Amino acid sequence: MKVAFFSTKKYDKDFFEQTNEKFDHELTFFETALNAHTASLAQGYEAVCVFVNDDLNKKTLEKLAGYGIKLIALRCAGFNNVDLEAAAENDITSVRVPAYSPQAVAEHAVALILTLNRKTHKAYNRVRENNFSLDKLTGFNLYGKTVGVIGTGIIGICFAKIMLGFGCKVLAFDIKPSDELKDLGVKYVAIDELLKEADIISLHCPLNEQTHHLMDADAFNKMKDGAMLINTGRGALIDTTAVVEALKKEKLGYLGIDVYEQESGLFFNDRSETINKDDDFLRLMSFPNVLITGHQGFFTREALEQIAQVTLQNLSDFENGNELENEVPA
């Protein structure tokens, strides 16, 4: 198929071109993000391949349909950036990569926990400056702590299993509980009980109408004093204004995020020479107990290989009229 890739980086091109030797699709890589203004780049192609911050709203989709685009191949798991109703109205099918390496994201969530807790990022800088003081580097044992997992799908399950391995008590909240986790001793509870009991809360549910600002002022009030919140799901699961308040009031003890509500237009690019005008983001960065990474949870070699493989297979299945295993339901 003739495919226009949007929001691409060198690593996308490298992994996709290498994997495409087995598929032989015609791939063009654009660095720009896809939105209503850039949709015209898709003229002459049969499909677009997009990532987390491409904006496939109604207007973008109408334009794509006008250019004859029939397929959106998401090279990610989440699909909150696609107006699926508008896609269906315009006869555009969406496919995704539902599970490329759940371990990659789960392990990154654990990396955030360990770094925030044991302050290895601070220790690294101190030692490089010949400062061997341990002052203010005190952490806490994970063993015996209560971890709350919100969303126990593919990634949440991996994460819960790792935390069980640390000797933590794991509580979970999900609209569809996992029998596998129950058998391993994970206890499903109401969300309020999870918020009240957990020392560490990790978000692994998708972003949708029900989960938008799931962590709002009310949720922070219900949490244990000094709890740690980790978000590797999607930025808008957390109300940024409310989390800043919870940090200021010292209600929330630690915040580790790989995703941010206003990340599109900020993440995935070197902006070291530009002025960051996002005051909420700058406020978050000013807290000593906040750790932010730029949406790199998925970013392992194994995951990139799997993303390329599944995306190109999705394109082939569509082209050949095969059943679409990874179609996003409208």
Ligand code: NAI
């Ligand atoms: P999944 O679909 O396997 O699991 C999601 C789970 O959330 C399901 O068990 C579902 O029942 C549950 N859920 C849905 N609505 C809920 C609600 N209102 N309350 C509680 N639970 C609810 O998805 P997967 O693969 O585990 O991914 C989870 C999320 O992680 C994705 O939606 C995506 O936003 C994010 N993600 C982040 C990445 C990163 O690089 N930081 C990479 C990949 C995914």
